[in-house]
Amino acid sequence: MKTALFDRLKSLLTVQRDNPRLLKAQYIALSRQLPIMYAILLINTLALAATHYAIAPRWLAVYIPAALTVLGSARALMWWRLRHVPATPELVFKTLTRTSRLAFFIALSFTVWALALFPYGDSYTRSHVAFYMAITVIACIFCLMHLRSAALTTTAVVNLAFVAFFLAAGNPTYTAMAINVLLVSAAMILVLHDHYQDFTRLVNTQARSEELSDENRRLANEDSLTGLPNRRQFFALLDGALAEARDEGAKLAVGLIDLDGFKPVNDVYGHSVGDKLLFQVGQRLLRFVRNDLQLARLGGDEFGLLIRHVDSDQALIAVGEGIGEALREPFVIGDIQIAISASLGMVVYPDMAGDAVEAYEFADYALYDSKRAGAGALCLFSAAHYRDLKRDGATEQGLRRANIVEEFDLVFQPIVNIQTGRTVAFEALARWVSPDLGPVAPGQFIPVAERIGFINRLTLPLLRKALAGARSWPYEVRLSFNLSARDCGSKEAVNKIIDVIQCSGFQPRRLDFEITETAVIQDLDQAKNAINAFRALGCGISLDDFGTGYSSLSQLHALSLTKLKIDRTFISRIEHNPASYKIVKSLLALSADMELECVSEGVEREEELQVLKGLGCALVQGYLISRPMPLAQTIHWLAQTGCVAVD
Known part of the structure; x- marks a missing residue:
């Protein structure tokens, strides 16, 4: 009981340091109020000294008030100066503790x-003493109310002395004054206590609000999955870094990172494993973060990179290669081991970009170029890329203005059975002659059309032309037609293609749709639905560019395919590349096991053809066999290869 009472009394009369925010708020309030308190105290002291100047001893009427004035002035000046001093936690606590003790x-x-002045003079001067003590202490209590220990100490010292002194005088008037001051003091203490509690609650509420605001700000600027800055924070950091680089005349690199092979992870193992993979990717990327290098997750499997104070392109390439190497290391999630890679595109400010918009756009273009070069590639935006970007911009505008029916046409490249020498199919390939740009290569306009979502606007009119032309071929000759990811991306798009086939008069079982492996893994479920719809109609399905994507055998097995097309990167100079030889041999065996036809595309040299013959490959396509030809020329070609055109 006594210990608890003592602890309670101690807490009331000392400065507690368990709440730094409260101490700082008290410090700020006192730095404004204590100079005022000392001014009131010293003015009242000098006024009391003046009324006793002629009647009290000089030491009591002059020297002591002068000393008290110096003391009060020094304290007031100190608090005035503290308003401009940084309020460190240690300084705040020491200052408040010293004030409470003093x-x-x-x-x-x-x-x-x-x-001591009370015995001198008449009733008026004695009343002045009583008035000085009673009124001045009230002002002091109000000014000290934010520091409860100092206010209570001052109240106790002044009022207890006042009450005791005037009660002991034995004068009824003085006794009444003492009782009145005692009551006022009690009321003041209650008011002080309530105010201090309200002040404490207000400070704590503000602290909680600021913490909540800070947490909201953190959540608004941090990716919850990886702990990296999010897209919003990345662009804020980018603006700040660009301003800093502009002011300092320094170089800044902006990069975009895209994970290769992440989509199949989600498709095969589910989004839970995908999220865990992204978390581990974020942890690995955090190893690279330093004062001049920042990373952020922009969304999905795309990440942003900022590098300040760039020294050279070689240094950037070294950073990019380090990131790529770190992400190529296998990830282990439970009992699953996952291997992915990362493509990276970067641009340097101010060498190749002038502002944040250009920096992001050019880094994105460099990323796109790196992904075209192959998984895990690194690309630094250059003057050549700038020219390509301008060319792509002109291509995009040309596509948007194009009359598709008049400007686009088709050529056909034969697919030949090298064991029989007969042509089994033609692949339809788009060609564009723009009135503004002239002939535009497919390698130029198709990637642009895919990027801007224009590719599916080409599909239907070109498919109508291809089907109409293929009706003139012998019944056993098939038509192979390429579909993009967007063509298979929705049920509506698939139904429009089916309508074109049904209205064409062309037998669906003579039609093969070529779909790239990359398009399939973008949305495996929708790709399966599209393939099933085409197969139900009777069409064949070829998986194009096989071996360049990240599909697994389980994914292939789930698709109703009829052909595999081996990408030309494995065919080129196969006779000099043992790795390519083994891959092609394995793919031919795989297609045989899965009862699928297999086409080797991109055959351009006799040596490549002989190797393929030795491996037992039957179907080939490429410049060695024939370049793409107009529709009219296909009839002559078929006649030469032993096929007769139908009427």
Whole structure:
């Protein structure tokens, strides 16, 4: 009981350091109020000294008030100066503790001095002493109310002395004054306590609000999955870094990172494993973060990179290769081991980009170029890329203005069975002659059309032309037609293609749709639905560019395919590349096991053809066999290869 009471009393009369925010708020409030308190105290002290100047001893009427004035002025000046001093937690605590302790001695000094003047003079001067003590202490309490320990100490010293002194005088008037001051003091203490509690609650509420605001700000600027800055924060960091680089005349690199092979992870193992993979990717990327290098997750499997104070392109390439190497290391999630890679595109400010918009756009273009070069590639935006970007911009505008029916046409490249020498199919390939740009290569306009979502606007009119032309071929000759990811991306798009086939008069079982492996893995479920719809109609399905994507055998097995097309990267100079030889041999065996036809495309040299013959490959396509030809020429070609055109 006594210990608890003592602890309670101690907490009331000392400065507690368990709440730094409260201490700082008290410090700020006192730095404004204590200079005012000392000004009131010193003015009232000088006024009391003046009324006793002629009747009290000089040491009591002049020297002591002069000393008290110096003391009060020094303290007021100190608090005035502290308003401009950084309020560190240690300084705040020391200052408040010193103020609380000095309150006893300062209050005692002024009280003893005032009571020492009481015996001198008449009833008016004695009343002045009583008035000085009663009124001045009220002002002091109000000014000290944010520091409860100092306010209570001052109240106790002044009022206890006042009450005791005037009760002991034995005068009824003085006794009444003492009782009145005692009651006022009690009321003041209650008001002080309530105000201090409200002040504490207000500070704590503000602290909680600021913490909540900070947490909201953190959540608004941090990716919850990886702990990296999010897209919003990345662009804020980019703006700040560009401003800093502009002011300092320094170089800044902006990069975009895209994970290769992440989509199949989600498709095969589910989004839960995908999220865990992204978390581990974020942890690996955090190893690279430093003062001049920042990373962020922009969304999905795309990440942003900022590098300040760039020294050279070689240094950037070294950073990019380090990131790529870190992400090529296998990830282990439970009992699953996952291997992915990362493509990276970067641009340097101010060498190749002038602002944030250009920096992001050019980094994105460099990323796109790196992905075209192959998984895990690194690309630094250059003047050549700038020219290509301008060319792509002109291509995009040309596509948007194009009359598709008049400007686009088709050529056909034969697919030949090298064991029989007969042509089994033609692949339809788009050609564009723009009135503004002239002939535009497919390698130029098709990637642009895919990027801007224009490719599916080409599909239907070109498919109508291809089907109409293929009706003139012998019944056993098939038509092979390429579909993009967007063509298979929705049920509506698939139904429009089916409508074109049904209205064409062309037998669906003579039609093969070529779909790239990359298009399939973008949305495996929708790709399966599209393939099933085409197969139900009777069409064949060829998986194009096989071996360049990240599909697994389980994914292939789930698709109703009829052909595999081996990408030309494995065919080129196969006779000099043992790795390519083994891959092609394995793919031919795989297609045989899966009862699928297999086409080797991109055959351009006799040596490649002989190797393929030795491996037992039957179907080939490429410049060695024939370049793409107009529709009219296909009839002559078929006649030469032993096929007769139908009427």
